[in-house]
Amino acid sequence: MLKSFINVDANSHFPIQNLPYGVFRKKGGKEEPSIGTAIGDFVLDLSVLDDAGLFDKTSVRGQKVFHQSTLNRFMELGKTAWKEVRAVIQELLRDDVPTLMDDADLRKRAFISQNQVDMLLPVGIGDYTDFYASKEHATNVGTMFRGKDNALMPNWTHLPVGYHGRASSVVVSGTDIRRPQGQIKPPGQEYPTFSPCRQLDFELEVGCFIGTGNRLGEPIPVGEAEEHIFGMVLVNDWSARDIQAWEYQPLGPFLAKNFATSISPWVVPLEALAPFRIPGPMQEPEPLPYLKTNKAGSFDIQLEVYLKGDDMESPQLITETNYRHLYWSMAQMVAHHSIGGCNLKPGDLLASGTISGPEKITRGSMLELAWRGAEPIKLSNGKERVWLEDGDELIMTGWCQGDGYRVGFGEVTGRVLPAVKLEGMQEVGILKS
Template sequence: MTTTWVEGAAGSLFDIDNLPYGVFSRPGEEPRVGVRIGDHVLDLAPVAELGDPASELAAAWRTPSLNAFMAMGGEWWRTARGWIVEVLGDEVHRARTQPHLVPLADVSLHLPVEVADYVDFYASEYHASNVGRIFRPGQEPLLPNWKHLPVGYHGRAGTVVGSGTPVVRPQGQRKAPTEEVPSFGPSRRLDIEAELGFVVGSGSELGSPVAHDAFPDHVFGVVGLNDWSARDIQAWEYVPLGPFLGKSFATSVSHWVTPLQALGAAWTELPGQDPTPLPYLGPGEAKGLDIDVEVVLNGEVVSRPPYRTMYWSPAQMLAHMTVNGASLRTGDLYASGTISGTEPDQRGSFLELSWGGKEPFGAEHWEGGRTFLEDGDEVVLRYTAPGTGGGRIALGEVVGRIEPAR
């Protein structure tokens, strides 16, 4: 494995086999693209201009989002990563590169992608089964279509926000089963959904489906994602057309986008699909990702969902999303849906952890336990995966604090 000359980076979760992209700024400067190495950000554009003042990559990296770079396509992504690894791995580049390393503590981080469209899937069999049992006790937990296609819905791109952005408690209509008529007010059952997001770099032509095996040609990388959910608003509105205001008020994503190349050692077999999916979904070829997630509430770890248990693969979700001819655009974001495993402490939502609010969790941390989010609560999602260098790498964490309704 290539090693790095950057002090403190070797052996860390942000070693040279990681190198996630983000958008940063320093006081008085415009936001631009950088790469994280250890506890530093490499300011990419000026380093690229050292070798080529007219560099196309430098021009793309001077913009305030990753979109211009991602739109250049897969060959550019791979070329850029190889160059960055060389610059940060070979001592010969140290003298002229080091001045462009900025301590992470000295920068502000921004939403890394200008989000074009946002789609959220429902790809965990364990999460879908838990939700089915909570809301439809005594019935089949999965609806008839669930194992034939990746179920999803279109979200609201304009409310995707960067990690650390406060989340204002939403207001809306809600009607409890014991109430005769609906009322209006702040959500009483505000929840999280620990998910993984996939960022589209290369678009596609309207009317032309994207094949399952074209996934690496279109998807640039992954982000941590929290799809905040108002369960009471959602429960009242979702019949017959599905999620709407209970989901569209905020979706938080990490500041760092981990490129697919950094996840080369994380691909793994899916748990198994039965019945066999239709051919366009690539049955027998689909792979999942071995990514561990931690859900942290007010400083305490309350769940550890494993992404490797997901039923539908990232490539299958992309193929299904475009099979009707829907086009992809640079900056499209699609999410996995809540990540949940087989065990009670692997559930990726408070709805599941508290079993619909009936069984408080975390009694070892809080007297009486917890069910749904309270004002002032802070949730942190952390992600790690096997790295190509033999250790582990960290994906960007996702932080959100709940503010009172306005």
């Protein structure tokens, strides 16, 4: 097993087998952001390695891709460049390679503790697409609203259902989330009212970033789709269920989803996830040829969600599930997204939709966990939750478990703040149990 000269705890998400990419700035610093990789409790500044000429034998030489404020320029270079750079970084961090290990001055300039940096949004996101790829989640939601016999829409097992989201409100982990507001139509009421959302929810998702895109009118074959994926992140696609219930007829989510989507700051390369590749669920009926693949398209990624109210001493686990439950693979999502000729571009974000499993603890949203309010979540302080309240913090994490090491995503967190007070608009009282 590869080992780094940097001491890495067995439970760390960032061993030498991972090496995710992110954008950071020193706390309190005014210098431009840098691109780095995580190793144990440290960030390795790749711009420092670049300046030292350590990438001169790769295709990124002279392009200053690690002196940027986003990963986009590096991402668009393609898989060959990604593999070359990853190989160099992994070699430099090995415990039997002296180049970096024995150069005290270079180490001092290149390494910085993770608790001394602010992580920034890693990618300039041009477009964002959210899918609906978990059969268990789609079945749960359909059962609640349409009954068990009509849970899945007729098209669901034939194509990856999705919608185009709002890229401008994708934020990095740690960003506070304002409670959205909009039109809500309570049951039995003839007309809607304006109100802060009363049914605020989270959605546990995993997303992928497109590295190299395709030209307009030229679809990406499913067998080549992963060649276009740079890496993956955790996603919390916050959701205003009551706003959506009124506005989605006849189209889809709008204000209910465009107020915020949180992502983890470290982008994990597909190469780091390769040892944990597994087949996805059996697909019946057999997909149409443009979606059919014999390659194992899923990954064994353990996922957890914790909730911490502002009056709780510590976060409480409320969900533990696995990425393996996704019915549609990322490759199938990319292939379907582009089959009509849509041109994906470097930095585009594709998210999985809520990931739920077959058991109650594996449900990936409050809507499912509390079963639309019928089964409140009991908290350690004696209180209950049906929906998220002001002051609540959501913490999502995920990792793949290897033999003596983990390849993880870190965390994506967000805390709910009260809705903005709008002068002249009467607010509906809500939010505390």
